[in-house]
């Protein structure tokens with residue numbers, strides 16, 4: 001008997017390797033990022049089609065501003081063009097798009113495009129696509145602490161009421177489930193300040209494939225691997241087997 005596949009409710013991905021993909025072809029890094037957008041589109045389609053309800057993609061970290069100016073501007077332009085090009089298509093497929101991260105450093109035009117995309121797709125419920133841009137896990141935690149501190153100062157909340165649940169709700173993505181499966185392409189095995197709090201119990205899957213080459217078959221391999229994992233949340237395997 002074949003074991004039933006377990007589909008993660010929330011997948012998050014560090015899409016790494018665009019630069020190396022381009023370099024191998026003696027092309028500028030921007031070319032790799034453009035190919036990366038095609039892989040992004042494929043992955044959104046794939047994960048929506050298998051029933052994943054939340055997909056969070058790390059598109060630009062708070063630390064990426066320190067890349068050469070030319071690369072930063074080409075990435076900003078690519079975000080703008082991709083949103084203009086794909087918002088309608090994703091909307092028609094029932095996908096809600098949200099940005100997580102500090103948007104204030106983006107140009108006014110990009111912020112406006114982000115608002116338009118978020119507003120247009122707000123009511124969609126098939127899958128939530130969260131794009132982490134100018135995002136950092138530490139920023140997220142500091143931001144949540146500041147929010148809760150303000151609520152305490154305003155006497156809307158007492159310090160004793162701050163627990164695991166109140167804290168997680170104050171974080172980005174606090175209105176949805178934590179990621180079940182974390183994928184990083186490109187061969188590096190680190191979190192790079194992605195969803196630090198939210199990844200507490202995620203299953204980690206690292207693969208060497210560079211992001212532009214990450215195919216549907218590779219995505220399926222990641223899902224198969226996830227299906228084989230036993231999530232214990234601190235319990236013993238015997239306890240997990242008994243409780244199912």
Ligand code: FPP
Nearest residue numbers: 015016017018019020036037040059079082
């Ligand atoms: C990491 O590769 C990738 C990025 C910093 C950018 C990721 C962005 C995209 C794939 C575009 C997504 C677009 C939208 C609209 C979500 P890297 O440059 O660090 O690669 P390297 O490690 O080989 O240098």
